[in-house]
Amino acid sequence: MSTKHPRLNNIAIVLVNPKYPENIGSAARAAWNMGITRLIVVADEYPDHERMVKLATHNAAHLINSMEFHENLRDALEPFSQIIGTTARKGRHRTEGNSPREIMEIILPLLPKNQIAFLFGAEDCGLTNDDLKHCQLRSAIPTADFSSLNLAQAVAIHCYEIFHAVVHEQKDIIPNPKLATSYEVEHMYDHLEKSLQQIDSLQKKTHEYNMRDIRQFFGRIQLRSKETKLLQNIFRNFLSHTSKPENTL
Known part of the structure; x- marks a missing residue:
């Protein structure tokens, strides 16, 4: 079958x-x-x-x-x-x-x-x-x-x-491209969440709901693998930059 x-x-x-x-x-x-x-x-x-x-x-x-x-x-x-x-x-x-x-x-x-x-x-x-x-x-x-x-x-x-x-219902269907896997998307969300926490953008009371709305937003976009990796690298670089001690004169 x-x-x-x-x-x-x-x-x-x-x-x-x-x-x-x-x-x-x-x-x-x-x-x-x-x-x-x-x-x-x-x-x-x-x-x-x-x-x-x-x-x-x-x-x-x-x-x-x-x-x-x-x-x-x-x-x-x-x-x-x-x-x-x-x-x-x-x-x-x-x-x-x-x-x-x-x-x-x-x-x-x-x-x-x-x-x-x-x-x-x-x-x-x-x-x-x-x-x-x-x-x-x-x-x-x-x-x-x-x-x-x-x-x-x-x-x-x-x-x-x-x-x-x-x-x-397969007739006249134009295939969509391959999207990012859940594994790739979840790792992107991990870095995004840590970045938002770093700048205190996620309040304790609304943390869960804010992340839910963010997930829904990216879910509608249908990210590809290359795009999730790009975003993940941006968030990773942001975390690396903000964790460095401030330069002193």
Whole structure:
């Protein structure tokens, strides 16, 4: 299936702190049914294998066997250039999400040259603000009564929309260039944050929100690797300059 639609190989389903191994199995089954072969789990402990395989069934058991496991989300996202956080939660400090179909229109030109991750949070609370800071886009599934779906349902809907877009909407798509990876972007943010702290531009009470707004700004720009390295060098040089003792006469 994946060889017929190779662009699906650039898609990964990332489950962050899932509570029930059975839901991982159901997610693997939904992904495999739609030609998606990469499953990543981020958790403190490796989930029970037998409970995962039981719900994956024999058709998708190999996805469980080859599943990537990480204890840290930042490490798990390093190779991805576009990250979509799925969330039904709304709040004063959360941007409004696009529907899955709208998300596919945005990412389709990126697929030929970029790896893309879809993040799904824990069954009871979803993705945290700290999880979502890594995301350039938010996806929210519209429902009749504005309630959230369970994890396996949310994964299945997104996988179907991905498959449908790749199979039926590829005509006349002009591929976008390769973007910077999350690894490159996060290192740029590290130097940017240290630079702003150096000049006391990040106040303690608003530090988190200011960095969130900065991340959203750069996320909309879609930086390339060369650009992140340029910015990182600027911030590094700034830190080096400001840390030098002042010249005295």
